[in-house]
Amino acid sequence: MRHDDRERKKGASEMLVLALLEGGDRHGYEIARRIGERSEGALRYGAASLYPLLYRLERRGLIDGRWVEKAGQRRRRFYRLTPAGRRELTRLRSDWRRFLDAVARVAELGRA
Amino acid sequence: MRHDDRERKKGASEMLVLALLEGGDRHGYEIARRIGERSEGALRYGAASLYPLLYRLERRGLIDGRWVEKAGQRRRRFYRLTPAGRRELTRLRSDWRRFLDAVARVAELGRA
DNA sequence: TCAGACATGTTGCATTACGACATATGCCGA
DNA sequence: TCGGCATATGTCGTAATGCAACATGTCTGA
Numbered sequence: 001m002r003h004d005d006r007e008r009k010k011g012a013s014e015m016l017v018l019a020l021l022e023g024g025d026r027h028g029y030e031i032a033r034r035i036g037e038r039s040e041g042a043l044r045y046g047a048a049s050l051y052p053l054l055y056r057l058e059r060r061g062l063i064d065g066r067w068v069e070k071a072g073q074r075r076r077r078f079y080r081l082t083p084a085g086r087r088e089l090t091r092l093r094s095d096w097r098r099f100l101d102a103v104a105r106v107a108e109l110g111r112a
Numbered sequence: 113m114r115h116d117d118r119e120r121k122k123g124a125s126e127m128l129v130l131a132l133l134e135g136g137d138r139h140g141y142e143i144a145r146r147i148g149e150r151s152e153g154a155l156r157y158g159a160a161s162l163y164p165l166l167y168r169l170e171r172r173g174l175i176d177g178r179w180v181e182k183a184g185q186r187r188r189r190f191y192r193l194t195p196a197g198r199r200e201l202t203r204l205r206s207d208w209r210r211f212l213d214a215v216a217r218v219a220e221l222g223r224a
Numbered sequence: 225t226c227a228g229a230c231a232t233g234t235t236g237c238a239t240t241a242c243g244a245c246a247t248a249t250g251c252c253g254a
Numbered sequence: 255t256c257g258g259c260a261t262a263t264g265t266c267g268t269a270a271t272g273c274a275a276c277a278t279g280t281c282t283g284a
Contacts, residue, residue: 008211010240010271011119012219019219029231035218042214048273051233074231074280097221099120100212102154106147107124107131109209119271122240141262160242163264168240186249186262 009043013053015092016043018085021063027076028054054079062088121155125165127204128155130197133175139188140166166191174200 020031020038031054032045054077057063062085069075081089103109132143132150143166144157157165166189169175174197181187193201215221 006123006239006272008123008208010122012215013271015219016215027231033230038218039214042210043218046273047232048234048275049271052272076231093219093221095117096120096215096219098154099117100216100221102151103124103128103208104212106150106155107127107205107208109205109212118241118269122271125241139262145261158242159262159264160244160266161240165240188262 012043012096013045013049014057015089015096017053017057018062018081018089018092021079021081021085022089025078025080027068027078029076031079057085061085124155124208125157125161126169127201127208129165129169130174130193130201130204133191133193133197134201137190137192139180139190141188143191169197173197 016035017031020026020034026034028050032050035043035045054063054065058065058079061082063079064082065077065079067075068078128147129143132138132146138146140162144162147155147157166175166177170177170191173194175191176194177189177191179187180190
């Protein structure tokens with residue numbers, strides 16, 4: 001992924017993770033995998049971006065994590081959206097929509 | 113401007129400035145003013161964000177600056193898009209379009 | 225058995241954006 | 255004429271994010 005993509009992604013990650021958890025509880029690795037899928041490879045997250053982000057979201061009370069260890073399965077930490085997380089997601093979506101529209105308009109990107 | 117906006121803006125600034133210079137040579141203060149106008153206040157740039165950004169773009173050869181001092185006018189530095197800047201703008205537009213679409217799709221923002 | 229996907233984690237660096245501060249001019253109204 | 259506001263450029267230090275590189279261990283299929 002190019003440097004510019006790196007900069008572009010700043011700030012979006014939080015919303016993307018929260019949005020994914022809206023569809024059900026997931027663990028970190030799966031969240032990253034699904035973001036990659038849904039974006040058809042346009043958005044990728046590695047461990048060094050993802051796990052610290054999940055801790056931040058948890059510390060802020062937007063998601064709740066719990067360890068799940070089943071016999072014959074690796075240990076995983078599943079996250080669930082908290083009510084505060086849901087509210088934050090709503091807010092983020094609205095802010096991002098405004099931001100995307102503004103960027104598209106100012107840069108004359110078209111199809112905004 | 114909230115903290116989140118700050119993060120969101122990362123990476124977009126470069127394209128916004130280049131896009132504005134497409135419409136003609138401008139000086140820093142005017143660039144900031146026009147971005148504010150075009151975005152209806154959604155995007156704002158202060159001196160501490162703008163001037164360092166202009167230097168970076170100039171150092172990278174994407175824009176060309178020249179001082180203009182007229183009697184009865186403050187000194188201003190006008191910038192012009194270089195051919196390399198134009199090429200970079202084209203590339204940035206395409207990358208951003210892809211990025212915006214991906215974010216909208218993954219976060220289910222709607223109206224993408 | 226060995227490679228590769230799965231799964232989580234840390235350290236340290238590069239980069240960006242900006243609040244606060246600094247400086248100076250032009251212009252308008254009280 | 256004096257004060258305040260918009261114009262115009264600039265710097266310093268800080269906060270925050272994203273990631274390459276590294277580290278550890280499990281499960282599965284060839």
